[in-house]
Amino acid sequence: HNVPTAHYHVCDSATSALAWLEGDRFGYPLVLKADGLAAGKGVVIVDDRAAAADAVRSMMVERKFGSAGDRIVFEEFLVGQEASYFVLADGTSFLALGSAQDHKRIFDDDQGPNTGGMGAFAPSPLVTPEIERRVVDEIVWPVLNGMQHEGHPYRGFLYVGLMLTSDGPRVVEFNVRLGDPETQVVLPMLDEELSWLLGEAAMGALPSRAARFVPGANVGVVLAAGGYPEAVETGQPITGIDDAASVPDALVFHAGTSKREGQLVTSGGRVLTVVGRGQNFGGAIDTAYRAASRIRFEGMQFRHDIGRKALTV
Numbered sequence: 001h002n003v004p005t006a007h008y009h010v011c012d013s014a015t016s017a018l019a020w021l022e023g024d025r026f027g028y029p030l031v032l033k034a035d036g037l038a039a040g041k042g043v044v045i046v047d048d049r050a051a052a053a054d055a056v057r058s059m060m061v062e063r064k065f066g067s068a069g070d071r072i073v074f075e076e077f078l079v080g081q082e083a084s085y086f087v088l089a090d091g092t093s094f095l096a097l098g099s100a101q102d103h104k105r106i107f108d109d110d111q112g113p114n115t116g117g118m119g120a121f122a123p124s125p126l127v128t129p130e131i132e133r134r135v136v137d138e139i140v141w142p143v144l145n146g147m148q149h150e151g152h153p154y155r156g157f158l159y160v161g162l163m164l165t166s167d168g169p170r171v172v173e174f175n176v177r178l179g180d181p182e183t184q185v186v187l188p189m190l191d192e193e194l195s196w197l198l199g200e201a202a203m204g205a206l207p208s209r210a211a212r213f214v215p216g217a218n219v220g221v222v223l224a225a226g227g228y229p230e231a232v233e234t235g236q237p238i239t240g241i242d243d244a245a246s247v248p249d250a251l252v253f254h255a256g257t258s259k260r261e262g263q264l265v266t267s268g269g270r271v272l273t274v275v276g277r278g279q280n281f282g283g284a285i286d287t288a289y290r291a292a293s294r295i296r297f298e299g300m301q302f303r304h305d306i307g308r309k310a311l312t313v
Contacts, residue, residue: 001146003139005171006076006163010035014060017072021052028052031075034059036068039269040116041229045077080165081309082172083124084182085135087160088211089144090201091153096136096210098189099127100182101309106229108305115229116270119306121219121281122185125313126164135160135169143174155201184253184273185218219284219307220275221292225256226299228269233299236266240295249277249284250291266297281310 007026011017032055034042042065046052059069082104086097100122106112127135139160147154159175159182178186187194191212200206226233238257241264245252253275256268272295276287285307292302 001142003142003171004168006031006078008076009074010071011074012071014056017056017060017074018053020074021049021056024049026074026076029077031077032056032059033073033075034065034068035071035073036065038065038068041065041114042068043114078163078165078170078172080163080170081126083126083162083164084179085127085132085140085160085162086178086182086186087140087158088197088201088206089154089156089158090204090206091155092144092148092204093206093208094140094144094158095197095201095206095208096132097157097178097186098122098211098213099124099132100179100186101126102179102182103303103306106224106301106303108303113229115224117181118222118224118270118303119220119273120181120185121217121284121307121310122182122189123217125310131164131169135162139169139171155204180255181220181222181270181273184251184275185220188251188275188277189213189216189218216277216279217281217284217307217310218275218277219281219288219310220253220273221288221302221306222255222270223272223274223292223295223297223300223302224270225266225268225297226301228301232269234266234268235260236298238264238266238271238295238297241272243294244274244291247276247287247291247294249287251275251277252291252295271297271300281307285311 032044044055058064087094101124102117103119104114157178159179161173163170191214253273256271258267274292276284278284
């Protein structure tokens with residue numbers, strides 16, 4: 001359907017993948033993706049052929065991601081800034097839910113390995129009215145019209161992961177859900193009943209307009225367990241959540257938590273997301289980090305620069 005995205009090549013075996021690398025067809029950096037569910041960590045960016053071959057062997061021979069690595073995708077590396085755009089579709093039309101930006105790398109300044117997301121902010125200043133128009137015209141409508149034409153009209157959330165290149169927006173990925181941690185910064189800004197919108201989408205009767213949002217900005221900081229995104233330390237007692245939630249304009253969302261003998265403990269890699277709401281990004285950042293500073297568990301790690309990109313646009 002002529003949706004703009006990166007050039008790519010698919011391989012079903014380590015032998016064919018290693019052979020394809022010999023041609024250096026897309027140059028470097030090069031993107032490798034495990035073509036299956038890998039908890040948001042199945043993407044590797046490599047800088048040379050040796051690193052690419054190591055990544056192939058890790059995915060397809062050593063089975064780092066299990067069956068998700070049965071097939072891998074090589075992709076051209078797109079240069080630009082990433083943003084996400086969301087719509088709620090009803091089969092023939094959609095309601096725009098705006099934009100956000102995620103922070104995938106584990107460490108500050110986008111260093112270290114990819115994760116499922118270390119924080120997010122909304123809306124994205126990069127998604128200007130002109131960029132939004134192009135995303136809608138060149139990506140959203142072609143996808144929804146194409147699915148309807150093929151006999152599979154889509155109802156639900158469509159998450160469009162974008163790279164904003166010098167040639168315009170390009171699709172990095174689609175998700176058929178709202179997305180995490182973007183959900184935690186987008187939905188608190190919604191100024192109408194989500195349940196009503198979901199019902200209208202299910203019945204194919206969404207209003208043809210953008211969703212109503214409160215003005216301002218939201219910033220969400222993920223508090224991750226020690227060892228994440230590799231070997232994760234779990235079972236650590238968590239304190240300070242009620243104290244954090246008492247900060248004005250702060251919200252605390254649970255992810256990797258559970259109860260053990262009445263005590264809240266860590267049970268996953270990304271443990272909590274602390275969201276700050278503000279009239280502007282500076283205020284939202286301050287609120288998020290002020291609330292996050294009140295939470296404690298052994299090995300807790302988080303980025304200190306979530307939302308900073310919004311201040312430099």
